[in-house]
Amino acid sequence: VQLQASGGGLVQPGGSLRLSCAASGRAFSWYDMAWFRQDTGKERESLAAISGSGLRTFHTDSVKDRFTVSRDNAKNMIFLQMNRLNPEDTAVYYCAASFTSGSLTDSNRYTFSGQGTQVTVSS
Numbered sequence: 001v002q003l004q005a006s007g008g009g010l011v012q013p014g015g016s017l018r019l020s021c022a023a024s025g026r027a028f029s030w031y032d033m034a035w036f037r038q039d040t041g042k043e044r045e046s047l048a049a050i051s052g053s054g055l056r057t058f059h060t061d062s063v064k065d066r067f068t069v070s071r072d073n074a075k076n077m078i079f080l081q082m083n084r085l086n087p088e089d090t091a092v093y094y095c096a097a098s099f100t101s102g103s104l105t106d107s108n109r110y111t112f113s114g115q116g117t118q119v120t121v122s123s
Contacts, residue, residue, distance in 0.1 A: 001025040001113060005095045008117030011085055019080040019117060021095030029053065029073040032098040034110050035080045037091035037119075045091075049104040050078060058104040085121045092116040 007019040019035070034049035048069035049058045057069055066085075071078040078095060096110035103109075 001028075001031065001097050001099075001111075003095050003097060003112070003114040005093060005114065005117040008093060008119040010120045010122065012123050013086050013121055015085050015121070016081070016083045017085065017119060019082065019093055019095075019119075021078045021080075023076045023078075023095075023097065025076075028076040032104055032109070033069075033071060033078045034096050034098070034104070034107075035067075035069060035078075035093060036096060036107075036110075036112075037089075037093045038116075039091040042091075044094075046105070046107045047093075048080060049110075051104060056104060082119075085119075087121045090119060090121050092118050 002024040005021045011017055029052045032051050035047040036044050038044040047063055050069045050071050054071045066083050068081040094116035096112045098109040100109050
């Protein structure tokens with residue numbers, strides 16, 4: 001599966017962005033999907049995950065009141081709606097897929113493919 005994240009850009013503090021991730025390949029609805037981010041000099045951070053059916057989601061505590069993960073299996077896409085952005089959200093955002101069973105919160109399950117999208121929050 002090839003993944004391509006998009007939708008990043010420059011946004012002012014307090015603003016919103018909606019990231020998209022397009023996946024190639026078949027059986028997209030079989031895969032749990034997740035969003036991560038990584039800022040320069042920092043470790044990669046897990047943000048959110050969604051089950052293949054879309055019925056189960058996970059959001060890390062630092063973003064759960066501001067970010068929402070969703071998916072459209074008919075379009076082979078997942079999304080990350082990000083609201084009330086602040087400068088600490090500046091990072092490259094990546095989507096990832098899991099081909100194994102397990103917990104949505106297990107970051108080790110996910111495989112990364114493709115480039116991320118840069119999000120910069122600045123006035």
